[in-house]
Every structure is written in structure tokens, then in C-alpha cells.
Amino acid sequence: MAERLLELRQVWKVFSGVPVLKGVDFDLAPGEIHALLGGNGSGKSTLMKIIAGAYRMDAGEMRLLGRPVRPESPHAAQALGIYMVPQEPHVFPHLSVRENLAMGLALGPRPLAEKLGPLLEGLGFEVDLEEEAAFLSIAQQQLLEIVRGLLRDARVLIFDEPTSALTFREAEHLFDQMRALARRGIGIVFISHRLGEVMEVADRITVLRDGRVVLEDAARRLSPHDLVRAMLPDTAASDEEEPAAAPRRGGAPVLEVRGLSSEAFHDADLTLYPGEVLGIAGLVGSGRTELAEAIVGLDPHATGEVRVGGVPLPRRNPALCQAHGLVYVPEDRHAHGIFLDLPSLHTMTAGILPRLGRWLLDRRREEAVGRRFVELLNIKLTGLDQPAGTLSGGNQQKVVLAKALSTQPRAVILDEPTRGIDASARRDVYRLVRSLVRQGVGVVLISSELEEVVELADRVLVMHKGRIVGELRGPEISLERVTEASFGLPLKEAS
Amino acid sequence: MRVSRELLVTGLLVALILLTALANPHVLQFKSLVEILNASLTLVLITLGEMFVILTRGIDVSVGASAGLAATVLGTVLNLGWGLPAAIGAALATGLAAGAVNAFGITVLRVPPIIMTLGTLGIYRGLMRIITGGSWIENLPQSIKAPNLWHFLGVPFFVWVTLAVLLLTAWVALRYRPARYFYAVGDNEAGAYLLGLPVRATQFLAYTLAGLFAALAAVVFTSQIGFVSMNAAEGYELKAIAANVLGGVSLTGGVGTPLGAAVGALFMTAVHSMLIFLGVPGVWDNAFAGVILLLVVFADFRLRRSLELRRRQARIQGEPAGGEAR
Numbered sequence: 019m020a021e022r023l024l025e026l027r028q029v030w031k032v033f034s035g036v037p038v039l040k041g042v043d044f045d046l047a048p049g050e051i052h053a054l055l056g057g058n059g060s061g062k063s064t065l066m067k068i069i070a071g072a073y074r075m076d077a078g079e080m081r082l083l084g085r086p087v088r089p090e091s092p093h094a095a096q097a098l099g100i101y102m103v104p105q106e107p108h109v110f111p112h113l114s115v116r117e118n119l120a121m122g123l124a125l126g127p128r129p130l131a132e133k134l135g136p137l138l139e140g141l142g143f144e145v146d147l148e149e150e151a152a153f154l155s156i157a158q159q160q161l162l163e164i165v166r167g168l169l170r171d172a173r174v175l176i177f178d179e180p181t182s183a184l185t186f187r188e189a190e191h192l193f194d195q196m197r198a199l200a201r202r203g204i205g206i207v208f209i210s211h212r213l214g215e216v217m218e219v220a221d222r223i224t225v226l227r228d229g230r231v232v233l234e235d236a237a238r239r240l241s242p243h244d245l246v247r248a249m250l251p252d253t254a255a256s257d258e259e260e261p262a263a264a265p266r267r268g269g270a271p272v273l274e275v276r277g278l279s280s281e282a283f284h285d286a287d288l289t290l291y292p293g294e295v296l297g298i299a300g301l302v303g304s305g306r307t308e309l310a311e312a313i314v315g316l317d318p319h320a321t322g323e324v325r326v327g328g329v330p331l332p333r334r335n336p337a338l339c340q341a342h343g344l345v346y347v348p349e350d351r352h353a354h355g356i357f358l359d360l361p362s363l364h365t366m367t368a369g370i371l372p373r374l375g376r377w378l379l380d381r382r383r384e385e386a387v388g389r390r391f392v393e394l395l396n397i398k399l400t401g402l403d404q405p406a407g408t409l410s411g412g413n414q415q416k417v418v419l420a421k422a423l424s425t426q427p428r429a430v431i432l433d434e435p436t437r438g439i440d441a442s443a444r445r446d447v448y449r450l451v452r453s454l455v456r457q458g459v460g461v462v463l464i465s466s467e468l469e470e471v472v473e474l475a476d477r478v479l480v481m482h483k484g485r486i487v488g489e490l491r492g493p494e495i496s497l498e499r500v501t502e503a504s505f506g507l508p509l510k511e512a513s
Numbered sequence: 514m515r516v517s518r519e520l521l522v523t524g525l526l527v528a529l530i531l532l533t534a535l536a537n538p539h540v541l542q543f544k545s546l547v548e549i550l551n552a553s554l555t556l557v558l559i560t561l562g563e564m565f566v567i568l569t570r571g572i573d574v575s576v577g578a579s580a581g582l583a584a585t586v587l588g589t590v591l592n593l594g595w596g597l598p599a600a601i602g603a604a605l606a607t608g609l610a611a612g613a614v615n616a617f618g619i620t621v622l623r624v625p626p627i628i629m630t631l632g633t634l635g636i637y638r639g640l641m642r643i644i645t646g647g648s649w650i651e652n653l654p655q656s657i658k659a660p661n662l663w664h665f666l667g668v669p670f671f672v673w674v675t676l677a678v679l680l681l682t683a684w685v686a687l688r689y690r691p692a693r694y695f696y697a698v699g700d701n702e703a704g705a706y707l708l709g710l711p712v713r714a715t716q717f718l719a720y721t722l723a724g725l726f727a728a729l730a731a732v733v734f735t736s737q738i739g740f741v742s743m744n745a746a747e748g749y750e751l752k753a754i755a756a757n758v759l760g761g762v763s764l765t766g767g768v769g770t771p772l773g774a775a776v777g778a779l780f781m782t783a784v785h786s787m788l789i790f791l792g793v794p795g796v797w798d799n800a801f802a803g804v805i806l807l808l809v810v811f812a813d814f815r816l817r818r819s820l821e822l823r824r825r826q827a828r829i830q831g832e833p834a835g836g837e838a839r
Contacts, residue, residue, distance in 0.1 A: 093709030108704030110697050112767045120690075121697050122708035166708070319822075 022084070023048045023205040024069070024100075024174050029078035031064050038064050040229040041078070046174065046205040051196060053208045053220035053237070057249050057301075057501075060226040062209055066176050069207070070102035071095030082174075101167030102176040107159035111152035118151045119165055130169075137168050141195055157188040164195070175199065176207045181215060182303045193219045211301045212483070213242040213505045225249060246502050270328055272429040272460040273344060275313060278322030282308035283484040286322070290429055290460040295451060297475030298464045299500050305484040306464045307349055310431050314339045314346040327428055340369060343428035347418055347435060349464075355418040358407030362399055363388040365406050366420040391420035396446050412443025419450060429460040436470060448474060468500045482506045518761025518813065519773040525809070526780045533787040540790045547668055553782035554675045555580075555734045556752055560760075560778040561682055561771055562612075562726025563753040565719040566626075570699040570766025571619065573720060575630040576727045577749035578637035579611040581741075583728035585641040587657070588650035588741040597656040605728045611637055612724020616717040634750065641743055650741040661736040671733050678729065682771040695719060699766025755806050756781045761813075781806075 024046040031039040039061045046052050056062040067073040069080070071089030080087055082098055089095035092102070110118050120130055137143075143161045145154065154162065160180055167175050177196070181189040196206055196219060210216050216223060216237070223240055225233035225248040233240075233248040273290040283305030290296050300306050312320035315334030324331050326342040336346060348354040357365050367374060367384050374384050388402045395416040399409060406417050415435065422430060432451070436444045451461055451474055465471050471478055478490040480503035488503045533540045540546075559576050566573045587604035595603070611633065618629040663670035686692045694715040697705045706712050727746075735741055754764075760777025762769025784802050788795070 091709075092707045096709065104707075108701055108707055110700040110704060110767065112700050113693070113696055117693060117696075121693065121705070122710050 021048065022046070023050075023082070025081040025084075026065075026069070027079050027081075029065065029068060029080070030076045031061075031068065031073065032076050038229050039068075039075075042226065042229070042231055044224060044231070046207060048173070048203045048205055049200045051200050051206045051208055051219055051221050053210060053216045053223045054226065055210070055213075055216060055223060055245060055249065056226035060249070061229040062226050063178065065226070066102065066178060066207065066209060069095070069174070070100055070176055072102075096167075096170050096172070099171055099173040100176070101170060101172035101174070102178065103160060103163040103167065103180060105178045105180070105182065107156070107163045109151040109154065109159050109162060111150065113151060114148050115145055115151055115154065115162065116147040118162060119147075119169065123169060125169075133169060134165070137165055140198065141165065142191075155188075157184050157192070160184075160192065161195075164199075168199075172204065174205045174207070176209070178209045179211065179303070180208075181210065181212065189215065211303070211505060213245055213507065216245070217242060242505075242507055243502075246498070246505060246507065249505075250497060250501060271325075272327055273313070273462070274323075274325040274328075276323040278309065278312055278320055278324065280308060280312050280317050280320040283312075283481070286486055288462075288479060288486070290462055292428065292458045292460050293455050294476045295455055295461045295463055295474050297471035297478040297495075298462060298481060299468055299471045299478055300481030300504050302466060304481040304504070306481055307433055309481070310346060310433050310462070310464055311348075313431065314344065316346075340425055340427070343426075344431070345369070345422040345425055345427045345429075346431045347422045347433060349433040349437065351414060351418045355421070356406050356414055359405055361403040362397075362406045362409065362417050363402040365417050366391055366424060369421050369425045387424055388420075391416075391424065395420060395450060410440070410443070412439035412446070415439050415443065416446065419447070423454075427459065429462070430454065431462040431464070433464045434466065435463070436465070436467070468497055468504065471495075472497050472500060480504055517773075519770060519776055521813070522760055522773070522776045522780050522809065526776065526783055529780075529783060529787055533790050537790045537792075540787070543667065545790070547672070549783055549786045550672050550779070551669050551737075552786060553779045554671055554737075555730045555746065556749065556756060556782055557675055557775050557778040558678065558726050558730035558733065559746070559749050560753045560756040560774050561679065562723035562730075563750075564757055564762050564769060564771060564774040565695055565722045567754070567757050567762050567764060568695040568699045568766060568769060569716050569719045570702070570764075571626040571716060571719060572754070572764075573615060573630045573723045574627065574750040574754075575611070575615060575634040575637060576723050576753055577746040577751075578634045578641075579608055579724045580727040580731040580734075580746035580749060581641050581743075582611055582637040583608040583731035584735045584741045584745050585644050585650065587731060587735055588653055589644055591653055591657055592650065600657070601732055604732055605725060608724040608726070608728020608731065609721060610724070611727070612721040613717075615724065616720035619720060620713045620717045630750075638747075641745075645741075645743070647743065649743060653735070653739055653741075657736050658739045659736075671736065675733070679771060679775050686771050691715075696767050699768075701767070752781060753778070755802075759806055759809055 022045050026042065026044045029039050029042045029044070030037065042061070042065055044065065054062045054065070064073060068075050071092045071094050074088070074090065082100070087098055089098055089100065110121065113121070119134065123130065125133070141161060141164065143158070143165060145158055151159070151162070164175065180192060184192065193215070196208070200206055208216070208220060220237045223233070223235060223237050223245065224231055225245060227249055233244070269292050271289045272292050273288070275286060275288045278286045286309055288296065298306050298309070308317065311317050313324055314336045315331070315338065316336065324334060326339060326344045329342055331338060331342065339346070352358065357368070363384065366388050370387070371379065374380050385402060391397065392399065392402070397413050397416045397420070399413060406414055409417065419435070435447050439447070451463065454461055463471060463474055472495055475495060476492065478495050478500060479486050480488045480490070480500060482504060483506065487506070490499060530540060559580060563573055563576055583604040586607040587600055590600045590603050615630055615633055618624045619626050660670050665673055694705070694710050697710055698712050698715045702712060731746065734746065756778035757769065757774050758764060758777070759780060760769065760773035760775070762774050781802055784805060785798050788798055788801060
């Protein structure tokens with residue numbers, strides 16, 4: 019066996035009782051580009067953070083050139099020659115490029131210039147070193163991070179989804195640079211969601227699923243479909259749930275979006291009819307949440323047309339959308355959806371205060387609304403005045419849903435409605451979605467859990483790299499097809 | 514080329530003086546200009562200290578109290594018969610200690626800066642009264658008042674001292690490599706940590722420097738007025754923050770220069786002086802300074818925002834988010 023640059027054996031990592039890595043082996047040869055793949059939550063980011071010193075493993079061993087190492091901090095990992103190019107480059111926007119590069123290095127101006135010159139030339143990093151770093155493009159910021167790593171004599175470079183914010187041409191340029199670095203004997207770990215580019219640059223591919231290595235082979239022996247199959251959960255074929263009793267669909271659309279664009283997504287069209295669940299599937303970073311936020315007017319720079327209940331809303335905000343019958347239930351309920359320290363009731367009725375009295379609140383009506391939703395959603399609390407922050411995650415989510423539904427919307431956008439909640443609460447949320455649909459409400463369901471989309475949705479839009487790349491209907495919706503489209507593989511014709 | 518805030522405020526300062534001169538030409542006399550400078554020294558020094566804290570994205574509202582405490586120690590030990598150098602040493606040590614206590618609470622005990630320094634603001638003011646029993650310190654020896662009367666080329670000694678301190682600070686901030694840490698920590702704390710910068714040590718140093726500069730200011734104003742009141746330097750914490758903002762030191766950290774901070778402080782005091790020259794009653798001072806601060810900051814904010822907006826829109830239109838062509 020060739021000499022191993024980096025070697026990990028039987029790595030375990032547990033977060034608050036939940037194992038995230040379950041005995042992972044991983045290695046890297048000098049001059050090799052080793053791609054690491056896996057769906058959301060497969061453990062690949064955790065593994066990389068262990069290598070880069072941001073996390074410490076709970077069990078297992080790590081060797082660098084045969085020597086056991088255990089970096090205690092990112093800085094310690096850098097001293098060992100391991101540098102992680104983060105997904106979001108860490109630049110100091112108000113310092114010059116040169117200062118950004120020199121930061122943290124004990125090098126005088128002259129030795130720095132001597133070391134920097136050939137590096138910059140080799141990478142084709144054409145930028146004014148005295149320019150403020152805030153003016154660099156994302157691609158240039160990434161190059162800056164690469165140069166930082168090389169200035170630290172890195173032997174292992176880790177790229178965490180480096181292309182997620184790059185254009186096609188910028189990505190091609192980055193791949194050329196990765197190949198050039200590999201030729202110089204640097205080992206590269208490449209994390210990506212995009213199978214096409216993985217097949218293009220990687221020498222070897224490892225697939226993680228649920229904290230375990232499920233596939234590891236030379237890239238030339240693998241096809242994109244092998245990779246997708248490896249990433250799918252074992253229970254991919256299970257399809258037990260009740261067949262969605264023909265929803266009351268039809269009538270005029272409750273939500274129409276035409277040509278909506280922003281920084282994170284481009285030219286999105288969608289139409290939502292009453293009584294249907296429209297799933298939006300896609301990987302983290304594909305632009306789903308940004309699309310939802312733009313629809314309800316949270317991104318002032320988005321361009322395009324949005325109609326709610328047939329009414330065009332060129333200048334939107336969430337309150338206006340709600341007034342027209344569209345509510346958005348955000349992904350991060352703690353940051354955007356709930357008053358943690360206030361009585362749960364206050365969150366539930368926050369959207370309908372004007373209906374509860376003109377100046378003074380009618381406490382009895384308010385409590386009646388609260389009790390209705392506690393029953394409807396099966397919310398478990400000691401009383402309506404229990405602070406929402408003391409509820410379990412599932413019940414918090416139900417309180418947030420009650421807030422949205424108390425406004426009696428025609429259309430609801432649910433962003434990751436079941437993230438971080440337990441199985442029974444999840445059932446309740448699913449039940450709620452089905453009952454909404456029966457009442458003729460249109461539901462847009464955004465979820466990273468493709469199983470959830472497959473189970474609930476009547477139609478599925480798949481997003482990839484900021485574009486809606488396909489639509490699946492009824493019987494066409496399967497876990498495999500949604501997964502393939504999410505990873506950017508072309509959709510096969512319906513058979 | 515962007516107009517730097519330092520230039521903008523310097524230009525405004527010159528305009529302010531010239532406008533005042535239209536109404537009252539006396540303002541342009543050498544003596545008047547020197548007097549304006551002399552009156553600004555306390556605020557300039559406190560502002561420079563505060564600048565280090567704001568650069569790291571922190572805040573210190575105890576600097577006025579630290580200055581008051583240092584002045585109290587200075588006056589007390591002078592009246593106990595200490596020599597001038599020893600007394601100044603004691604005052605500077607007091608400021609250093611006051612800053613270090615803030616630094617310890619913020620970087621080691623992790624108390625949020627505003628809360629920590631609000632607490633010590635009360636403590637330091639309280640200590641002043643405990644030390645003196647609540648009365649002013651008067652009858653200071655001549656030795657402390659003398660330096661205020663020294664002149665060189667017609668300019669008071671303390672103006673030269675402050676200028677030297679300013680130039681030293683500016684040189685350090687520009688040239689001394691670890692001084693860049695203040696900017697880096699304030700600009701992107703997580704990034705600074707990942708690159709192995711001493712984040713907490715930098716923050717510790719910033720608050721300690723704020724205390725030291727406050728003590729320096731205490732020595733200057735005690736010499737200038739010749740007694741120590743229990744309200745000495747009261748309100749200077751907010752003036753120092755305002756002067757920094759005016760001079761282009763961003764409250765969100767990482768942006769600003771010592772020269773900008775100093776010009777901001779000079780401008781703040783010059784507004785007061787100009788109102789005197791214009792014969793405007795002193796009761797208008799604070800309101801006037803507040804309005805000017807808001808105007809400058811608002812104009813600057815609008816300018817930056819429109820630039821940012823144009824950049825973002827260019828990005829959306831110029832580049833489809835996907836680029837799917839493979």
C-alpha cells in the first residue's frame with residue numbers, strides 16, 4: 019500500500035447521546051483528490067471538522083504520515099499542515115487582501131512577499147493585494163483561503179462544498195487549481211453535493227450514510243447512479259401510508275410565482291392550487307429557503323412576480339401576504355417564529371391580535387382560540403400560560419403552526435416543519451397537513467427529508483443549484499427520482 | 514476613490530470654523546485656535562482609548578468614571594505630599610487597573626461589555642466619593658498646575674503631549690503587526706480564532722488601554738483646571754463613543770483609525786467653542802452636537818447603503834445563480 023498522508027480509523031462522534039459517526043474509516047494519499055459524499059445529516063461535515071480540529075472525536079484514531087495526531091483546535095490542525103477551506107470563507111472584509119493573507123502568520127513583509135509571489139502566480143490569483151477584501155468575489159475569497167492554507171505549508175487541504183456559491187466557469191477554474199495542487203503532492207478532501215463535478219475531479223470517492231461508510235472506491239469504477247443508490251436509505255422502498263384521499267383540488271391558484279430571482283436562486287416559477295401539497299425538494303443550499311423568503315417579501319432585492327389569491331403583490335412583506343391569505347412558517351423557529359419566554363398563548367395569537375379587540379384584548383376569545391388549537395394539534399402543555407421555551411421541540415413547532423393557522427390562511431409555506439422533532443409530533447404535523455388540504459388550503463412543503471416530501475406531496479418541484487430543475491406528479495414521485503434530481507441528475511422520462 | 518470619513522470630518526471642521534469666522538473673525542486668531550485645541554485634549558485622549566475597544570466590536574461606558582477615579586487618586590496622593598512623577602504614576606496605574614478589571618470581567622468572566630462597564634461605571638464613581646468622603650479635592654500643589662502653563666512655539670505643553678500620543682498611536686495602528694489584531698478581531702471574530710489569533714488577549718488589551726488613556730486624560734484635565742470635582746469627566750463615556758462614530762470608527766468593529774477618532778473628538782469640542790464665538794447661549798451646546806452627529810452619520814450611512822445596493826443588484830443581473838451548462 020502506498021504511503022498514507024492522512025488516515026482515520028474507527029472514528030466515533032456522539033452529540034448529546036446521538037451517534038453521528040459510527041466507526042468511520044477514511045484515508046488520503048499524497049496527491050490524491052478524495053471526494054466525500056453523503057446526504058444531509060450523513061456525518062460528512064462532522065468528520066471533516068474532526069480532521070480540521072474544530073471537533074474532537076470521542077473514539078478512534080487519526081494519523082498524519084503515520085504519526086498519531088489529535089488536533090485540539092483549528093490552529094493546532096493548521097500547525098500540523100491541515101487546512102480547511104470553509105464553505106463560507108473567513109475574510110476580514112475591511113482589511114486589505116495582503117493583510118488578510120498575512121493575518122496570524124509570524125512572517126515579516128519581505129519573507130511574506132517572497133513566499134506569496136510564486137504562490138499567487140501558480141494559482142492565477144490576479145487581484146490587487148492592497149484592495150479591501152470586501153470587494154473580492156466569492157471565488158476570489160476562496161482562493162484567498164487556499165493561499166492562506168498554502169502559506170501555512172498545508173499538506174492536507176479540505177474543501178467543504180467549495181462550488182456551492184460559484185458559477186460554472188469559476189468552478190472549472192477551481193478544479194484546475196485543485197488538480198495542480200494535487201500534482202504537487204498535496205492531499206485534497208473534496209466535499210460536494212454535485213455528483214457531476216465529483217465524477218469529474220475526484221480520484222476516489224467515499225459515501226457516508228447515517229454515520230457509516232457505505233461505499234468507497236476509485237471514481238473511474240463508479241457511476242452517478244451507484245452514488246445515488248449508496249446515499250439512499252435502506253428503507254427506500256417502504257410506502258405504507260394511506261393513499262392520499264383524492265384531495266379537493268382545482269379552482270383558481272392560491273399562489274402564483276413567475277420569474278422570481280435573487281442571489282440564491284434564479285427564475286423560479288410555481289403555481290399552488292387549493293387543496294394540494296406542493297413539495298419543494300432539494301439539498302441544503304439549493305435555494306429553497308431563500309425562495310420561500312422571497313415569496314413572502316423577506317428579500318427586498320428579489321425580482322419577479324408573485325400573486326396571492328390572484329392579487330399581484332409587487333411590494334410584499336409577511337404582514338401583507340398574511341392579509342391576502344398566505345403565511346410562512348420559517349425553518350428556524352427559535353430565531354423567527356416563537357416568543358420563547360412568553361406564555362405559549364401569546365405566540366399562538368400573535369398574528370390575529372387585531373381580531374381580538376380594538377384596543378383591549380378580549381382574553382376569553384383569545385383563550386378560546388388557544389384551546390381550539392391545543393386540541394386540534396394535540397399540543398402538550400400544562401396550561402396556555404406555560405412559556406413556549408419550556409415546551410418540547412415538537413410542541414413548540416405545533417405552537418408555531420397554530421400561530422400561522424389562526425389567521426385562517428388560503429396558502430401556507432412550511433419550511434422544514436419537522437426538523438428536530440420526535441416521531442409522534444411528526445405524525446401530528448403530517449395529520450395536520452392532510453387536514454389542511456382537505457379544507458382546501460394550499461400547502462407548500464419545503465423539506466430536506468426527501469421521504470417526507472415523497473409521503474405528503476401531490477406534486478414535487480426539485481431545486482438544484484438555485485433552479486427548479488423538474489416537476490414530478492403523483493405516481494412519478496419516488497424517493498429515487500427525487501434524490502437523483504436533487505443531486506442534479508437529469509430526470510428520466512416518466513415511464 | 515471613496516472619501517474617507519477622516520477627510521469628510523476634517524473638511525466639515527474647517528467649514529465650521531470658516532463659517533463661524535464670517536460672523537466673528539476672532540475665531541481665526543492663532544490664540545483662539547490654540548484654545549480650541551487645548552479644550553479638546555481630554556476628549557481626544559479618552560476617545561483614542563475607547564477606539565481600541567470599539568475596533569474589537571466592544572463598548573466601554575466606564576471610561577469617564579475611570580478618568581474621574583484616576584484624577585481622584587492623583588489629587589489625593591498629591592495632597593498627601595507625593596512628588597509629581599510618583600503621583601502621575603499612581604494615576605496611570607489606577608487607570609490601567611480600572612481598565613484591567615473591565616477586561617477581566619469581559620474576556621475571562623464573559624460578562625457582556627455593556628453590562629460589565631455599566632457596573633464599573635457605578636463602582637468607579639462610587640470609589641471616588643469613598644476616597645474623598647464626597648468633597649472636591651482642592652488646594653492642589655502648584656507642581657500639577659505648572660505643566661499647563663508651559664508653552665513651546667506658543668502652543669501649550671499638553672497639546673504637544675497629546676499630539677505625540679496621537680502620532681504614536683497612529684503609527685502603532687498602522688505599522689505594528691499585532692495592532693492589526695484589533696481590526697481582525699472586530700471584523701470577523703470567528704475567522705480570527707480559526708487563524709489562531711489571540712482573540713481574548715486582544716480584547717483584554719483593548720479595555721486595559723481604554724483605562725490607561727482615560728488616566729492620561731485625567732492628568733491633563735486636573736492640571737488644566739487645578740482641582741478635582743466629583744463630577745470630573747462625567748458624560749465623557751458617551752461623548753467618546755459619539756466622537757469615535759463621528760470620526761469613522763464603526764460600532765460594528767474593524768473599521769476606523771486613530772486620526773479619525775481624534776478628528777471626531779476635536780470636532781465635537783469645536784462645535785461647543787464655535788457656539789461660544791457665535792454668542793449662542795451655552796444651553797444649546799448638547800442639542801447642537803447631537804444634531805450634527807446624527808446628520809454626519811446618517812449621510813454616511815446612506816452613501817454606503819446605496820453603494821452596497823448597486824453592488825448586489827449588479828451581481829444578481831450579471832450572473833445567473835446556476836450556470837448549469839455541463
